[in-house]
Amino acid sequence: xxxxxxxxxxxxxxxxxxxxxxxxxxxxxxxxxxxxxxxxxxxxxxxxxxxxxxxxxxxxxxxxxxxxxxxxxxxxxxxxxxxxxxxxxxxxxxxxxxxxxxxxxxxxxxxxxxxxxxxxxxxxxxxxxxxxxxxxxxxxxxxxxxxxxxxxxxxxxxxxxxxxxxxxxxxxxxxxxxxxxxxxxxxxxxxxxxxxxxxxxxxxxxxxxxxxxxxxxxxxxxxxxxxxxxxxxxxxxxxxxxxxxxxxxxxxxxxxxxxxxxxxxxxxxxxxxxxxxxxxxxxxxxxxxxxxxxxxxxxxxxxxxxxxxxxxxxxxxxxxxxxxxxxxxxxxxxxxxxxxxxxxxxxxxxxxxxxxxxxxxxxxxxxxxxxxxxxxxxxxxxxxxxxxxxxxxxxxxxxxxxxxxxxxxxx
Numbered sequence: 001x002x003x004x005x006x007x008x009x010x011x012x013x014x015x016x017x018x019x020x021x022x023x024x025x026x027x028x029x030x031x032x033x034x035x036x037x038x039x040x041x042x043x044x045x046x047x048x049x050x051x052x053x054x055x056x057x058x059x060x061x062x063x064x065x066x067x068x069x070x071x072x073x074x075x076x077x078x079x080x081x082x083x084x085x086x087x088x089x090x091x092x093x094x095x096x097x098x099x100x101x102x103x104x105x106x107x108x109x110x111x112x113x114x115x116x117x118x119x120x121x122x123x124x125x126x127x128x129x130x131x132x133x134x135x136x137x138x139x140x141x142x143x144x145x146x147x148x149x150x151x152x153x154x155x156x157x158x159x160x161x162x163x164x165x166x167x168x169x170x171x172x173x174x175x176x177x178x179x180x181x182x183x184x185x186x187x188x189x190x191x192x193x194x195x196x197x198x199x200x201x202x203x204x205x206x207x208x209x210x211x212x213x214x215x216x217x218x219x220x221x222x223x224x225x226x227x228x229x230x231x232x233x234x235x236x237x238x239x240x241x242x243x244x245x246x247x248x249x250x251x252x253x254x255x256x257x258x259x260x261x262x263x264x265x266x267x268x269x270x271x272x273x274x275x276x277x278x279x280x281x282x283x284x285x286x287x288x289x290x291x292x293x294x295x296x297x298x299x300x301x302x303x304x305x306x307x308x309x310x311x312x313x314x315x316x317x318x319x320x321x322x323x324x325x326x327x328x329x330x331x332x333x334x335x336x337x338x339x340x341x342x343x344x345x346x347x348x349x350x351x352x353x354x355x356x357x358x359x360x361x362x363x364x365x366x367x368x369x370x371x372x373x374x375x376x377x378x379x380x381x382x383x384x385x386x387x388x389x390x391x392x393x394x395x396x397x398x399x400x401x402x403x404x405x406x407x408x409x410x411x
Contacts, residue, residue, distance in 0.1 A: 042069025080138025275311025
């Protein structure tokens with residue numbers, strides 16, 4: 001096991017870190033992180049609307065969610081080329097690139113132009129469903145702007161102000177990009193949104209299957225135990241999560257039962273207990289039975305953050321990362337808990353989340369209830385917590401004994 005860990009540390013991790021630091025990948029990651037506050041606003045509104053069940057005549061706050069979380073793809077279409085230009089040290093044109101990304105994205109949503117001069121959009125395309133489109137558009141705009149940044153109408157000795165030079169040098173890429181959008185949408189009648197959605201439908205289907213659910217969860221946990229940020233996978237996973245909860249909402253509005261299990265809300269309600277990798281049981285075990293000074297100190301420091309699903313202190317402090325003893329139970333949690341959760345949720349005995357509720361910092365139990373206001377979901381939470389505790393316990397005992405012996409030797 002130690003040889004495997006050494007090999008992974010020497011060969012695999014540097015390659016993965018190189019990918020996550022890649023300009024194009026990291027730009028998407030930063031774009032998603034950039035819109036998280038607006039997603040959280042949508043989550044807060046969803047939380048407030050739960051009060052409608054108890055307080056009559058409350059005002060309808062849904063439009064606030066529509067114009068925060070509901071415009072997520074539009075924001076990403078702006079932020080992706082913006083961050084690409086920033087990371088490529090082309091700061092003088094990052095704002096223009098972002099604006100062009102937003103314009104091209106809206107153009108490629110295939111709006112209707114009527115005789116009254118009105119432009120009619122399908123609002124759902126601005127939300128989670130349009131995320132793949134916005135990422136692709138953002139990357140394309142970033143590539144074009146970067147290529148044209150190497151060309152200029154002016155020489156370096158020009159006395160014109162820099163902003164004037166940037167204005168003229170970006171005319172061609174802006175025109176070219178909007179011309180492409182015009183040719184595709186207006187002349188060719190091509191609907192990029194429908195085409196990309198059809199293209200990525202197999203990915204969504206795989207992600208919503210039992211195999212996809214377990215594999216994606218395990219890979220995220222596996223990366224985390226290697227000290228690699230799971231954000232490396234978010235460009236692929238995030239659209240699956242958001243599309244899933246949105247499709248559940250659509251199914252409910254049509255009088256059907258929701259069927260999409262793989263959502264962020266599912267992960268936070270039943271699987272990531274205390275954070276990714278299900279580390280709250282680990283901290284509690286260390287707190288209650290730990291005999292080594294190291295584990296006792298770590299558990300006291302990390303118990304409060306863990307209750308609020310912040311587990312970096314324990315993952316890097318225990319540590320779990322590159323620790324052959326504690327990596328294995330974390331991997332097992334990434335396989336066994338998704339299997340249990342998918343099996344129970346697929347039975348239809350627990351209401352699936354159908355509203356965005358990305359309040360990951362809400363203590364487990366409360367967040368579990370809020371995602372669907374279904375008491376039966378707490379039973380599944382207890383089952384997963386017990387199973388995870390059983391998984392962690394023997395490994396923590398072994399690691400604790402090891403640390404006790406080390407401390408005796410040092411003393």
